[in-house]
Amino acid sequence: MKYTPSPALSEAAAYLSSAPSLAKVSNTTKLELYGLYKYLTAAPLPQTLRPSLFDMTGRAKWDAWSSAGKTFADRRADAEQRYLNIAQELGWAPSLVAKDTAQEEILPGEVWDEELGMNVSRSPGLGRGGMGTFVSALPPPGDDDTEAQTLHTLAIQGDATKVIQYLARNPLLDVNQRDEFGYTALHLACDRGNLSMVEVLIKHGADPLMKDPDDLTVAELAQIAGHGEICTLLQKSYGSSVGVVQKTQ
Amino acid sequence: MSSPSQTAPNQDTRDTAQEGDQENNFSGSDHGRADGDAAAKAPQASSSKRKKKSKVAKVLNTLRGNEVPQTLVDHVVEEVAAEQGANAPAIDAETVRQALEKMKVMDVLKGKAGVAVREKKSMGEHKFWMTQPVPQPGEEAPIEDGYIEPTKAIEDVRQEPYPLPKDFEWCVLDINDPKQIKEVYDLLSLNYVEDDEAAFRFQYSAEFLEWALKPPGYCKEWHIGVRVSSNKKLVAFISGVPTTLRVRGNEINYLCVHKKLRSKRLAPVLIKEVTRQVNLSGVAQAIYTAGVVIPTPVSTCRYYHRSLNIPKLIDVKFTYVPRNMTLARMIRIFKTDAAPSLPGLREIEERHVGEVADLFARYMQRFDMVPIMTVDEIQHQFISGRGDMDQPSNNYRRPKQVTWTYIVEDPETHRVTDFFSFYSLPSTIINHPKHNLLEAAYLFYYASDVAFVPGGDLDGKLKKRLVQLIGDALIIANQAKFDVFNSLTLMDNVCFLEDLKFGAGDGLLNFYLYNWRTAPLAGVKGINDGEPGKGVGVVML
Numbered sequence: 001m002k003y004t005p006s007p008a009l010s011e012a013a014a015y016l017s018s019a020p021s022l023a024k025v026s027n028t029t030k031l032e033l034y035g036l037y038k039y040l041t042a043a044p045l046p047q048t049l050r051p052s053l054f055d056m057t058g059r060a061k062w063d064a065w066s067s068a069g070k071t072f073a074d075r076r077a078d079a080e081q082r083y084l085n086i087a088q089e090l091g092w093a094p095s096l097v098a099k100d101t102a103q104e105e106i107l108p109g110e111v112w113d114e115e116l117g118m119n120v121s122r123s124p125g126l127g128r129g130g131m132g133t134f135v136s137a138l139p140p141p142g143d144d145d146t147e148a149q150t151l152h153t154l155a156i157q158g159d160a161t162k163v164i165q166y167l168a169r170n171p172l173l174d175v176n177q178r179d180e181f182g183y184t185a186l187h188l189a190c191d192r193g194n195l196s197m198v199e200v201l202i203k204h205g206a207d208p209l210m211k212d213p214d215d216l217t218v219a220e221l222a223q224i225a226g227h228g229e230i231c232t233l234l235q236k237s238y239g240s241s242v243g244v245v246q247k248t249q
Numbered sequence: 250m251s252s253p254s255q256t257a258p259n260q261d262t263r264d265t266a267q268e269g270d271q272e273n274n275f276s277g278s279d280h281g282r283a284d285g286d287a288a289a290k291a292p293q294a295s296s297s298k299r300k301k302k303s304k305v306a307k308v309l310n311t312l313r314g315n316e317v318p319q320t321l322v323d324h325v326v327e328e329v330a331a332e333q334g335a336n337a338p339a340i341d342a343e344t345v346r347q348a349l350e351k352m353k354v355m356d357v358l359k360g361k362a363g364v365a366v367r368e369k370k371s372m373g374e375h376k377f378w379m380t381q382p383v384p385q386p387g388e389e390a391p392i393e394d395g396y397i398e399p400t401k402a403i404e405d406v407r408q409e410p411y412p413l414p415k416d417f418e419w420c421v422l423d424i425n426d427p428k429q430i431k432e433v434y435d436l437l438s439l440n441y442v443e444d445d446e447a448a449f450r451f452q453y454s455a456e457f458l459e460w461a462l463k464p465p466g467y468c469k470e471w472h473i474g475v476r477v478s479s480n481k482k483l484v485a486f487i488s489g490v491p492t493t494l495r496v497r498g499n500e501i502n503y504l505c506v507h508k509k510l511r512s513k514r515l516a517p518v519l520i521k522e523v524t525r526q527v528n529l530s531g532v533a534q535a536i537y538t539a540g541v542v543i544p545t546p547v548s549t550c551r552y553y554h555r556s557l558n559i560p561k562l563i564d565v566k567f568t569y570v571p572r573n574m575t576l577a578r579m580i581r582i583f584k585t586d587a588a589p590s591l592p593g594l595r596e597i598e599e600r601h602v603g604e605v606a607d608l609f610a611r612y613m614q615r616f617d618m619v620p621i622m623t624v625d626e627i628q629h630q631f632i633s634g635r636g637d638m639d640q641p642s643n644n645y646r647r648p649k650q651v652t653w654t655y656i657v658e659d660p661e662t663h664r665v666t667d668f669f670s671f672y673s674l675p676s677t678i679i680n681h682p683k684h685n686l687l688e689a690a691y692l693f694y695y696a697s698d699v700a701f702v703p704g705g706d707l708d709g710k711l712k713k714r715l716v717q718l719i720g721d722a723l724i725i726a727n728q729a730k731f732d733v734f735n736s737l738t739l740m741d742n743v744c745f746l747e748d749l750k751f752g753a754g755d756g757l758l759n760f761y762l763y764n765w766r767t768a769p770l771a772g773v774k775g776i777n778d779g780e781p782g783k784g785v786g787v788v789m790l
Contacts, residue, residue, distance in 0.1 A: 007542070011386055018376060093387045134540055135449035135676045135687075136552035136735070136756025138568040156572070181573045191575040214578055224577040226560055 005040050008094055009080055012087035013037060021090045027060075029086065035064030036083040040076060045069040151175070155185040155201070158194035167204055175206045182213035190218040190234075193227040198234070208238050377517040382764040384545040390768040394497055397764050400533040411522050413475060419522065422472040422486065424462045430455045432483045433474075438677070448566060449676040449687055456649045457674060460634040461790045464490050465625040470526045471504065473519065487519040489527065493621040494536060494787065496767050500621060504535040504763075524763070535763035538789045540756060547618075547762050548772035548785050550737040552754035553746050555723055556583050558688075558732040565678050565687065567733065568752070583750060587728075589655075589721035596635075596642070597654040597668065602628050604665040605656060605696075612696030616740060616786030617770050618760075630694070631670050645729040652693065653725060657718070667714070669695035669722045671734070672790070690726040692736040693788050695719065712744045719745050738773050739785035760785060 016022055016033065038046070038061075046065045051058035072079040084092075151173065154163045163185075167173065176184050186206040189197040202208070208218050222230040379385065382397035410419050423429050434453040462472060467490050475485040489504040504527040527535065554568070559580045562568045570576050597605065606627040613619040622630065636642075636650030645653070654670035670693040678684050699714040706712075726734045736742050736751060737758055760772070770784025 014386070018379070134756060135451060135689075136554070136754035137449065137566075138554050138556070138562075138752050139755040140566075140569050141571065183575070187575065191577065192570065212575060214575070214581075216575070216577055221575055221577050224580065225575075 005080060008084055009040060011094070012084055012092050015092040016087055016090065019090055019092070025090065031060055031064035032068070033083065033086060034061055035066075035068035036072075036079050036086075038065040039068040039072065040079055040083065043069075044073075150179065151177070151185045152179040152183065152188055155189040155194075155197055156192055158189075158192065158197055160194070160196040160200045163197060163200050167200075175201060175204050176210060184210055184212075184218075186210075186218050187212045187221060190222040190227065190230055191225055193222070193225055193230065195227075195229050195233065198222075198230050202233075202237050208234060377520075378544040381520075383761065384547075384766055386544050388545070391766040394499055394765070394767045396533065397766055398533075400531075401528055403529060403531055406528040407525055411518050411525065413518065416478050417475050417484070418478045420474045420476050420483075421470055422474045422483075422488075423469065424458060424472055427455065430458050433458055433486055436483050436486055448679055450679060452675050452677045452686065454649075454651070456634065456636070456651045457672075460629075460651045460672075462488055462490065464492075464629045465623065466491050468526075468530055470530070471523065473523055473526065475519070485519060487523050489523055489535070491530075491532065492536070494534075494618065495621055496618045496762070496765065501534050501765070502532045504532055534765045536787065536789070537761050537763065538758050539761065540758060542759055543761070545761075546759040546769075547767060548739075548760045548770040550739050550758050550760070550772040550785060552756040552758065553736050553738065553742070553751035554754050555734040555736070555749060555751045556732075557585070557723070557727045557734060558730075559583050561684060561732055565681055565684050567687065585720075585724045585727045587724075589724050591657050591667070591717055591721050593658040593660050593666075594655055594721055595658060597631055597656050597670075599628070599632065601656050601665055601668075602632065605631060605654075605668050608665060608668065608696045608698060609694065611698075612700055613786050615700065615783070617784045618767075619786035631668075634672065645725050653690070653722075653729065654693075655721070655725065667695070667697040667699075667718050669693075669718055671722055671726060673731070688730060688732045690729075690731040690734045691788075692719070692722065692734065692742070695722075695740075711741070715741060716745045716748045720749055723749060737785075737788075739788070741783070743783075758789075760787070760789075 022030070046062050046069075048062070050062050050066075053059065068079060072082075084094075088094075149166065151163065151166060154166055167175070176186075178184055179188075183191075184206065186198065186201045186208065187210070189201055211217055212221065216224070219231060219234045222234065384391075384397070413419065422433055424433075434455060434457075438450070438452045471489045471491075473487050474483050476483055492503050494501055494503045504523070524535070527533075556562050556568050559568075559576065563570060563576060563579075570579055574582075602624055606622065606624045609622065609627060620626075631652065631654040634650065634652030635654075636647030638647070640648050642650075650673065652670060652672045654668060656665045657667035658664070659666050671690045672693050673688070673690055675689055676687040678687050695715075695718060697711065697714050697718060699711045702710065723734055734751075735754075736746065738746070757773070760770070772785055
């Protein structure tokens with residue numbers, strides 16, 4: 001799992017990078033800060049081989065990073081707190097204005113970008129980074145890893161192979177079972193528009209005549225969503241009885 | 250070394266602005282590596298780094314021709330050896346040469362491409378802001394509003410432009426020249442790639458720029474570009490227009506920096522130059538917005554989106570079907586009526602300008618930071634962008650239309666009781682087999698005289714009225730074939746967003762004031778007793 005450092009961390013780091021007090025700090029503290037920062041923002045442990053004896057600085061930094069990783073393991077919040085504590089000892093004060101307005105609200109959609117030196121959105125697929133010159137969009141639903149794999153979630157995800165395996169593992173499963181929202185797997189596959197998924201479900205005996213909570217058949221769902229190829233498949237498999245109506249929506 | 254520009258097609262582009270980014274860009278060889286360590290580095294380390302950089306820059310800047318020059322190769326070998334110790338894996342000149350060729354260093358030098366797309370001196374950015382008259386991180390909210398730096402007498406303002414890196418030169422863009430307007434929108438639209446994963450990219454039109462850059466009293470010196478000296482190619486642009494802003498009772502002339510009309514990096518030198526030009530006109534404050542957090546936002550608003558064309562928005566992944574419903578149901582939920590509902594609603598005409606100006610001024614009293622507009626400015630903002638008036642408005646849209654403004658005329662008194670406006674700024678949809686343009690409408694200003702009647706608050710009559718009014722805006726936008734209607738959490742917007750089925754977007758917009766101190770204004774969240782929004786009454790283009 002990717003850890004999102006808080007804006008406070010970036011702020012503290014920004015402060016430290018130019019703090020006059022840092023000049024007087026011992027190398028040990030500097031190295032500890034370095035180790036914590038890399039551990040929090042780059043990776044839990046160094047990703048390279050330990051530098052040779054001749055590269056003393058590199059080796060010391062590598063060791064500091066490695067030590068931070070080993071000390072805190074997965075307790076990232078503690079590591080961050082440690083970093084902030086040191087920063088505060090060195091004169092950093094958490095920003096009041098930022099806390100009141102921007103920062104708290106920014107957290108969910110944003111991460112500190114080390115290269116850019118500023119908060120950027122972490123949403124994939126949406127260009128971000130400039131000074132407000134991006135196009136905002138509605139965020140995709142979060143991938144809920146905790147949600148149990150059901151026939152319905154698989155039908156939405158659209159990986160036909162996985163559904164075949166799932167059905168093989170659960171031979172007694174009713175393919176026409178409705179989910180908590182009242183949809184069968186075939187409703188969802190036809191609505192989201194995955195042709196191979198529809199084929200698999202039909203093969204496993206999915207009922208094309210069941211209506212969804214809005215009183216729509218699978219054929220109507222496919223038609224409204226504009227999945228012509230699924231309408232064709234349904235008609236080929238079941239004839240006109242599936243009710244692909246020719247009216248426009 | 251992170252590998253910067255490998256593939257060609259977008260290369261030329263992503264960088265355009267960056268080339269204007271002064272010294273940082275020319276440091277070529279040692280990019281992308283050191284930044285991560287900056288947080289733990291002692292100050293002296295960064296200054297030596299800078300020295301090294303300027304040395305590299307010097308080497309790079311003296312280069313000509315297509316071959317990677319030996320001096321550069323030697324220099325890199327030397328730097329690598331110094332940095333990594335003598336026993337680092339063998340670095341011979343040929344390896345370095347090949348690496349540099351692969352990186353298209355010569356393209357960089359010739360102004361075709363830039364080094365490391367995301368290259369940004371993380372701390373450098375903040376260092377720049379530390380030198381500027383803006384509230385600094387950690388500062389407490391001020392007790393009294395006021396300037397940070399006294400206004401300079403015009404004769405004390407630096408008279409000559411700030412120096413640019415060699416081979417680049419300043420220019421003033423003449424927005425009245427169609428050729429130069431085209432250069433600007435080509436720079437901003439075509440040559441503007443934030444990152445490879447971007448799905449949408451603003452697409453400007455000449456009409457939009459005309460409208461945004463030429464309000465009454467605009468200064469042509471505030472439309473500043475950077476060109477490559479040799480071929481005059483436009484590589485960076487920053488612009489602003491004059492505006493009078495009231496911030497908590499103080500009325501000041503401001504430079505209003507367009508958020509979309511500037512290069513992707515507010516390169517320090519561009520900011521300094523536009524500030525200088527503005528100071529020369531006797532203006533000492535500025536308002537600007539950014540998606541990112543820099544020192545120090547006066548407010549932060551979130552983008553909200555009202556989906557109109559559901560199948561297309563799903564198709565281009567602007568939005569998604571929630572787990573608990575079908576596309577069919579989503580289409581039904583977001584369907585808007587065929588015609589607006591408010592009696593007396595009609596498109597604005599010249600004869601309404603005076604009344605709209607008056608209504609606007611009175612309504613804007615509700616907010617802490619608002620533009621003060623003259624009748625001429627009202628005319629420009631709400632009427633000048635109506636498009637080609639010789640053509641009939643077909644389904645609520647004329648050729649070249651940028652702004653839509655509708656007023657509500659009381660059927661009996663014929664007085665203007667309400668108005669709303671929105672503007673069009675489409676986005677290119679990148680790499681989609683079926684669609685290439687996202688038609689987006691952005692809510693602009695609105696007002697209703699219900700705000701002045703007893704009980705006209707946001708829990709009561711005013712909220713109800715705004716839901717109807719902006720609801721009609723949605724209907725018109727949908728008829729005019731917009732795919733989505735966008736709005737921010739400013740003005741009174743928060744009260745109707747939910748009722749009108751807006752959804753929270755993934756973008757935030759931070760508001761900044763230059764050389765002006767004031768306590769934070771309510772944006773995404775309310776502050777103290779203030780409701781969310783409410784603090785901000787400025788819509789930035």
